[in-house]
Amino acid sequence: DAGVIQSPRHEVTEMGQEVTLRCKPISGHDYLFWYRQTMMRGLELLIYFNNNVPIDDSGMPEDRFSAKMPNASFSTLKIQPSEPRDSAVYFCASSFRASSEAFFGQGTRLTVV
């Protein structure tokens, strides 16, 4: 397996635009996690899915953020409209169980200008 695959690797967008980040988890993993990493706050869990169902979205900062997992091999994190304070590195991770080893993608570096 190629690991967790995220796209794009880098995204620069203007304030107010819609941004969509994509993730392909490792095949067979039932859990998928979206994280945001900033210098100030470190790594924060935004939302996670179990068998494509959102379980905990309490970390989603605002209604501008939404996430979907239409099937076991694909998830999106959407920000609409984007703001400069959304600039961060967004990571997707997957695991076989909630309490098992988590595997991370390479991240998407988002810059909102």
Added chain:
Amino acid sequence: KQEVTQIPAALSVPEGENLVLNCSFTDSAIYNLQWFRQDPGKGLTSLLLIQSSQREQTSGRLNASLDKSSGRSTLYIAASQPGDSATYLCAVTAYSGAGSYQLTFGKGTKLSVIP
């Protein structure tokens, strides 16, 4: 709310030294603790996972210990090499209610191994 603290925030050592990174967490009701490595501009790589019932895990030059009752873990790196330079993050998995699990990260220790 679970909080994970890593001290020091940065550490610089000469090549060949043995070193210890520290991690503490506030709620001892955890399922496991993981140590990750992050290289600049890269994702996280899992190094070791210790289940709550275990005391330590070893992989090569790395040894991680867990003292759940005191809320502490250490990552021991033997005979450090310049290639070990990276940020090391500690994370704990705990049940957060209503069928939900939470993986909470520390902010990491940035390690520099000087040749």
